[in-house]
Amino acid sequence: MESMEVGDYFTFEPAKGIPVHNWFYYKEAYSPQLVGWALGELGVEKGTVFDPFCGIGTTMLYAKGHGLKGIGIDVSPLAVFVTKTKCMDYSEKDADEAEKELKGIFSERKEAGWNWDFELFHPSRFFGKRNYNDICYLRERVEKIENEKVGALFLLALLSILPQTGFFIKDGGVLREEPKKSAMPVKDAFKRKVKGMVKDLRARDKEAGRGKEPELKLEDARDFSEAKADAFITSPPYLNNIDYSKVYGLELSLLTMQKESTRAMRAREVRGFITGESFGDAPPEAAEYSEIPIAGTYFADMEKVLRNLKRIAPCGCMVVGNSVLGGKHIPVDEILIRIGERVGFSEGRIAAVKERTADVRPQKLRTRESAIIFS
Numbered sequence: 001m002e003s004m005e006v007g008d009y010f011t012f013e014p015a016k017g018i019p020v021h022n023w024f025y026y027k028e029a030y031s032p033q034l035v036g037w038a039l040g041e042l043g044v045e046k047g048t049v050f051d052p053f054c055g056i057g058t059t060m061l062y063a064k065g066h067g068l069k070g071i072g073i074d075v076s077p078l079a080v081f082v083t084k085t086k087c088m089d090y091s092e093k094d095a096d097e098a099e100k101e102l103k104g105i106f107s108e109r110k111e112a113g114w115n116w117d118f119e120l121f122h123p124s125r126f127f128g129k130r131n132y133n134d135i136c137y138l139r140e141r142v143e144k145i146e147n148e149k150v151g152a153l154f155l156l157a158l159l160s161i162l163p164q165t166g167f168f169i170k171d172g173g174v175l176r177e178e179p180k181k182s183a184m185p186v187k188d189a190f191k192r193k194v195k196g197m198v199k200d201l202r203a204r205d206k207e208a209g210r211g212k213e214p215e216l217k218l219e220d221a222r223d224f225s226e227a228k229a230d231a232f233i234t235s236p237p238y239l240n241n242i243d244y245s246k247v248y249g250l251e252l253s254l255l256t257m258q259k260e261s262t263r264a265m266r267a268r269e270v271r272g273f274i275t276g277e278s279f280g281d282a283p284p285e286a287a288e289y290s291e292i293p294i295a296g297t298y299f300a301d302m303e304k305v306l307r308n309l310k311r312i313a314p315c316g317c318m319v320v321g322n323s324v325l326g327g328k329h330i331p332v333d334e335i336l337i338r339i340g341e342r343v344g345f346s347e348g349r350i351a352a353v354k355e356r357t358a359d360v361r362p363q364k365l366r367t368r369e370s371a372i373i374f375s
Contacts, residue, residue, distance in 0.1 A: 007354025009034035038317035047230035052221035057083030070214030134186035173242035232316030333370035
C-alpha cells in the first residue's frame with residue numbers, strides 16, 4: 001500500500017473551503033485533490049472521465065476545470081441537479097442578473113401557495129413557521145426567474161441552507177430532530193449563500209482553460225453502459241445501511257416538489273441498506289457473508305456495476321469503505337478487487353487507505369476506507 005496521506009482526501013472536509021465545490025455540503029463526497037491523484041495513478045492526462053455515482057459533482061467539476069470531458073450519472077435527481085448547476089458555464093451577465101434578482105427577491109414575500117411535503121413526515125416539523133413559509137415562498141419564486149442559470153443557482157442555494165435553517169441534524173442514516181438547535185433565518189442564510197456563490201462565479205469566469213460542461217444523466221450504474229471513457233473515478237454507496245434517499249430526502253423532495261420522489265430513488269439505489277430484499281445470492285467472492293443482511297445484495301449489485309465499468313473504461317479508481325456487520329468485519333475493498341479481476345480487469349490494488357473507527361455498540365472496531373485502482 002502507498003500514498004497513505006491521500007486518505008485525507010476521502011472526505012469532503014478539505015473541499016469545504018474550495019469555491020464552487022463547497023456550494024452544497026455532502027459529507028459522503030471526496031475532495032477534488034483525490035481526483036487529481038487518481039488521474040496521476042492511472043496515467044490519464046486527457047480524454048474522458050466517467051463517474052457512475054456522480055454525487056455532488058467533484059469528479060465532473062475537476063474534469064471540467066482541467067480540460068477533460070466528463071460523463072456522470074446518478075440515480076438521485078438531487079445529485080444530477082447539483083452537479084449540473086456547479087458545472088454550468090456562467091457569464092459576467094449571469095452574475096450581474098443574480099445580484100439584481102437577489103436585491104428584490106423578498107420584496108414580494110407572501111404566504112406561498114406551494115405546499116412542500118416529504119415521504120416520511122411533513123417538513124414543517126423541522127422548521128419554524130416563518131422559515132417553513134420562506135422556504136416555500138422561495139421555492140415558488142425561483143420558478144419565475146427568467147434566466148435559467150440564475151434560477152438553478154438560487155434553487156441550489158435554497159437546497160443547501162436547509163440544515164442551517166432547521167431544527168434537525170443528519171445523524172448517520174437518519175434525520176434527527178433537535179428542538180434546541182439554533183436555526184438561522186432563511187432570509188439571512190439564503191442571501192449570504194447566494195452572495196458567496198456569485199463571488200465564486202466572478203472569480204471562476206476569469207480563469208483560463210475552462211472545459212466543456214459534462215454530460216449528465218439520471219441513470220442506474222448497475223445497467224448503464226452507453227458511454228466510453230478513458231478512466232472512471234467514483235465512490236459507490238458504502239455497505240453501511242445508510243439510505244441516502246432518506247438522509248437527503250428533504251432536499252430531494254424540495255427540488256422535485258414530489259412527496260414520493262425519495263421512494264422512486266430508493267428503488268434504484270445500490271442496495272447497501274435494509275430493504276424488502278435484504279438477503280440475496282452473493283457473488284462467490286463474498287459467499288461467506290451472504291447470511292448477513294444486505295451483504296449479499298450489495299455485492300451482487302456491485303458486480304453489475306463493475307461489469308458495466310469494464311465495458312466503459314479500461315481503468316479507474318474507486319473509493320470504498322470496509323464494514324462491520326453482524327459482528328463480522330467485511331473487507332469490501334479486497335472482495336471488490338477479486339470481483340473486478342473476475343469480470344475482466346487485469347489487476348486491482350489498494351493504492352491508499354485511511355483508518356477509521358466503526359461504532360458497533362457496545363464496542364468500537366478499527367476498519368478502513370480504501371482507494372482501489374483497477375487496470
